[in-house]
Amino acid sequence: METPAIPTPEPAPAPARCSLKIIGTGTAGVALLAQLRAGEFLAAQFVAVDSITIAPGEIEKIEIAKSLLGGRGSHCSEPGKVEIEGQFNAVKAACADCDTVFILAGLGGRTGSWMSAAVARAAKEAGAQVFAFVTLPFDCEGSVRFSQARQALDRLKAHCDFLFIQPHQDFCAQHAESLSLTEVYAPSNRRLLAAVRHVATALTGSTIMGIGFSDLCAMLRDRGAQVMFAVAGSDGANRAGAVIEELLAHPRLNAGKLLAGAETVAVSLVGAQDLRMADVNKVMSELGNHWQNTSHLLSASVGAAAQGPLGALLLIVTQEAAQTASRLTAPAGGAKEISESSTFATHYLPDETKSPPRFSTAAGESTPPSAPRMRGSRTRKESPRLRQGQFDLDTINKGRFEKSEPTIHKGEDLDVPTFIRRGVVLN
Amino acid sequence: MFDSNSIIVGLEVGTSKVCAVVGEQTNEGALNIVGLGQARSTGVRKGEIIDARATEENIRAAIVEAEHMADVEIRSVYLGVSGSHVRGFNNRGVHPVVSADREITEDDVQDVVKNARTINLPADSTVLHAVRQHFLVDGHDGVTNPVGMLGGRLEVDVHVVHGNLNRLQNAIRVVKGIQLDVEEVVFNGLAASLALLTPEQKELGCVVMDIGAGTTDYVVYVDGVIRHTGVLAVGGDHVSNDLSRGLRVPLSRAEQLKIEHGSAFLDDAARGQEITINNSLGFPERTISLENLRRIMALRLEEMFELVAQDIEEANLTDYLRGGAFLCGGAARIPRIAELAEDALQMPVSLGKSNSISGLKSALDQPEFAAAIGLVKFGSLKARRQQTGPSILGTVKKFLKR
Numbered sequence: 001m002e003t004p005a006i007p008t009p010e011p012a013p014a015p016a017r018c019s020l021k022i023i024g025t026g027t028a029g030v031a032l033l034a035q036l037r038a039g040e041f042l043a044a045q046f047v048a049v050d051s052i053t054i055a056p057g058e059i060e061k062i063e064i065a066k067s068l069l070g071g072r073g074s075h076c077s078e079p080g081k082v083e084i085e086g087q088f089n090a091v092k093a094a095c096a097d098c099d100t101v102f103i104l105a106g107l108g109g110r111t112g113s114w115m116s117a118a119v120a121r122a123a124k125e126a127g128a129q130v131f132a133f134v135t136l137p138f139d140c141e142g143s144v145r146f147s148q149a150r151q152a153l154d155r156l157k158a159h160c161d162f163l164f165i166q167p168h169q170d171f172c173a174q175h176a177e178s179l180s181l182t183e184v185y186a187p188s189n190r191r192l193l194a195a196v197r198h199v200a201t202a203l204t205g206s207t208i209m210g211i212g213f214s215d216l217c218a219m220l221r222d223r224g225a226q227v228m229f230a231v232a233g234s235d236g237a238n239r240a241g242a243v244i245e246e247l248l249a250h251p252r253l254n255a256g257k258l259l260a261g262a263e264t265v266a267v268s269l270v271g272a273q274d275l276r277m278a279d280v281n282k283v284m285s286e287l288g289n290h291w292q293n294t295s296h297l298l299s300a301s302v303g304a305a306a307q308g309p310l311g312a313l314l315l316i317v318t319q320e321a322a323q324t325a326s327r328l329t330a331p332a333g334g335a336k337e338i339s340e341s342s343t344f345a346t347h348y349l350p351d352e353t354k355s356p357p358r359f360s361t362a363a364g365e366s367t368p369p370s371a372p373r374m375r376g377s378r379t380r381k382e383s384p385r386l387r388q389g390q391f392d393l394d395t396i397n398k399g400r401f402e403k404s405e406p407t408i409h410k411g412e413d414l415d416v417p418t419f420i421r422r423g424v425v426l427n
Numbered sequence: 428m429f430d431s432n433s434i435i436v437g438l439e440v441g442t443s444k445v446c447a448v449v450g451e452q453t454n455e456g457a458l459n460i461v462g463l464g465q466a467r468s469t470g471v472r473k474g475e476i477i478d479a480r481a482t483e484e485n486i487r488a489a490i491v492e493a494e495h496m497a498d499v500e501i502r503s504v505y506l507g508v509s510g511s512h513v514r515g516f517n518n519r520g521v522h523p524v525v526s527a528d529r530e531i532t533e534d535d536v537q538d539v540v541k542n543a544r545t546i547n548l549p550a551d552s553t554v555l556h557a558v559r560q561h562f563l564v565d566g567h568d569g570v571t572n573p574v575g576m577l578g579g580r581l582e583v584d585v586h587v588v589h590g591n592l593n594r595l596q597n598a599i600r601v602v603k604g605i606q607l608d609v610e611e612v613v614f615n616g617l618a619a620s621l622a623l624l625t626p627e628q629k630e631l632g633c634v635v636m637d638i639g640a641g642t643t644d645y646v647v648y649v650d651g652v653i654r655h656t657g658v659l660a661v662g663g664d665h666v667s668n669d670l671s672r673g674l675r676v677p678l679s680r681a682e683q684l685k686i687e688h689g690s691a692f693l694d695d696a697a698r699g700q701e702i703t704i705n706n707s708l709g710f711p712e713r714t715i716s717l718e719n720l721r722r723i724m725a726l727r728l729e730e731m732f733e734l735v736a737q738d739i740e741e742a743n744l745t746d747y748l749r750g751g752a753f754l755c756g757g758a759a760r761i762p763r764i765a766e767l768a769e770d771a772l773q774m775p776v777s778l779g780k781s782n783s784i785s786g787l788k789s790a791l792d793q794p795e796f797a798a799a800i801g802l803v804k805f806g807s808l809k810a811r812r813q814q815t816g817p818s819i820l821g822t823v824k825k826f827l828k829r
Contacts (some may be wrong), residue, residue: 397672398668399668399671399672399678400472400664400668400671400678401472401473401664401665401668404472404473404477405473405511407473407511407659407660407661409659409734414659414660414661414665414730414734415665415668417665417668417669417672417673417723417727418669418723418726418727418730419669419673419722419723419726419727420672422726422730424722424726426673426716426719426722426723427716427718427719
């Protein structure tokens with residue numbers, strides 16, 4: 001008797017690889033995620049990682065047991081406690097099928113501070129490109145939260161391809177009078193989410209002019225520190241003008257004066273198929289009026305849509321901003337600062353834009369650019385406007401000048417070796 | 428033994444060394460360097476005293492050595508000072524000429540200079556120098572000596588150098604602690620310029636940079652008068668510190684490497700080369716990259732010059748420096764530093780020499796003694812003024828303002 005042939009089942013089609021997954025960690029991160037989702041940002045999958053997952057239903061949830069985080073009030077619990085294999089593997093599995101992972105978190109608290117680095121590591125091990133978008137606490141929230149936030153940044157930095165940092169304090173001065181306490185996070189959250197959308201568009205779109213956004217981030221990551229960002233978007237006939245206006249209104253840009261003192265400014269423009277050369281020219285020429293001799297880079301990408309708004313993202317590298325921000329945000333305890341080495345200018349920029357021109361630098365090594373500074377050690381009158389935060393990677397030992405009165409020249413500590421401040425990597 | 432009345436001593440309490448220079452004023456008015464004493468400085472950082480007891484001992488050692496060499500007993504000194512607290516700016520004084528005939532007298536000149544010195548300084552600051560630049564009579568600019576002229580309104584532009592009173596007093600107290608009188612306190616940069624520059628060079632316009640271990644003092648002359656002074660609290664110690672950090676060697680070894688292998692330029696010959704350094708027993712310990720050593724040095728020195736150039740530019744004086752720049756101080760010994768400075772300052776640069784003074788060749792040729800020699804010259808000018816009485820006051824001040 002012949003046995004009937006059993007039809008071989010056709011292999012199930014492999015799940016489509018997701019290009020972008022956005023993971024919110026902690027209460028603030030999940031809230032940002034929900035806002036992003038509510039804003040009909042559909043070009044990604046969403047995952048919430050929190051001890052209390054109150055995210056909307058369409059968001060995938062990975063719940064962290066409260067006990068793993070040491071319970072309420074355990075702000076100083078060690079990160080190892082939360083990196084329990086089960087949780088870690090769950091995150092890793094969630095990231096396995098995507099190319100790019102965005103992490104949203106508010107640093108300074110409990111889950112966001114501890115879990116964001118673990119998530120970044122899991123995503124990195126899963127082979128994804130990792131961008132983190134984080135907020136920092138207000139100045140008035142105290143040194144403990146700042147210390148927590150800075151330590152979290154330190155951990156996060158090790159596993160991220162690029163960090164976008166938005167201190168809540170940035171827009172405090174502008175909106176403190178008009179906003180209630182429940183609304184006070186909105187301005188900075190809005191900017192951070194605008195940056196998320198911009199980066200997502202830039203990564204998924206086609207780079208038409210300049211260098212790709214991933215390369216841009218890689219260069220700036222090598223350039224060192226967290227780079228200040230300003231984001232803007234506008235539609236309509238005079239969209240380039242509106243974008244410029246919005247960018248320059250950023251409190252840290254100080255009406256464009258910051259650009260003049262910047263070491264490097266990278267401009268990322270995104271738009272739809274209707275993005276015109278005139279728009280690019282206008283944005284670049286208007287910004288050029290402010291930055292003058294500053295080195296600059298352009299990345300212009302367009303998406304698939306026929307029409308859409310013009311978006312601009314400025315990534316600004318400035319030593320002064322780093323030090324100002326360090327002064328503004330450094331905790332009273334003198335928490336460790338973070339930064340990276342500089343190979344950006346020497347490898348990617350024309351010779352005439354570099355300083356100093358005589359020396360070449362080698363890639364790959366990291367050097368910390370500035371010394372740590374105690375919170376409140378300088379008078380507040382020196383920083384009338386809030387500036388971008390940059391964090392150095394390592395504590396700088398000033399050697400024999402460690403305990404002497406620092407030689408500060410235009411915000412730069414001249415006691416720190418020049419080769420470190422200029423980011424020259426020694427062979 | 429010299430006549431003690433004709434002996435003038437300049438004492439520079441520097442970051443790396445304490446230096447006492449003994450000068451003899453001849454009857455003809457010429458100045459002759461007859462003695463030199465120096466000691467390693469262990470109590471000074473960035474030009475300011477941080478250990479009074481150690482500094483006192485260092486000064487004593489230098490003074491004793493100078494006394495032995497000059498065969499004199501030193502009783503008073505002209506004390507050179509520096510430090511980041513020393514600053515300079517220009518100010519204008521106004522004085523109405525009230526005499527019936529409207530003739531400007533020496534008293535009017537003294538009064539207008541006094542008015543120019545009266546400025547709103549911070550409470551803890553004191554004026555070190557108020558150097559006359561030029562006068563204006565009834566708004567007419569460029570008057571060098573208004574005495575005897577007619578006018579209703581006399582004005583004078585002065586360059587005021589001031590510093591923190593307590594920090595200056597610290598230096599004075601240390602010197603007085605070893606039973607020495609301080610004749611006058613003088614800004615080191617000004618002293619160095621007195622030693623190095625000729626009247627022609629001052630007229631042409633030039634900058635003197637005294638690059639010491641702890642500070643870089645600079646003085647800018649335009650049209651024969653001091654127009655700008657400054658102190659950058661960065662010097663040779665910073666170079667050593669950078670080397671120590673960059674090459675991962677102790678500070679003392681970094682200092683030694685700087686002296687033995689240092690250069691202000693990173694040339695092709697140094698690329699890829701290595702230096703073997705030995706341990707205390709003389710055995711090879713490790714190798715370090717000559718290229719890195721010179722790169723670190725060049726970066727620091729270039730930055731130093733750039734900062735000075737930037738300051739001069741901000742004072743709008745760059746275009747007036749036709750005579751170029753003159754370097755002195757210990758760091759001026761670094762090979763090829765003048766070339767580097769030329770690149771950074773965009774003007775001719777040379778090492779300064781105390782040509783207008785005679786005496787010990789060993790002292791006059793060394794750039795690190797320029798400030799101390801200048802102190803002696805400052806003292807000689809003051810002594811001449813005192814000897815010749817008030818009528819020569821104007822002449823001396825005219826010289827000083829150069």
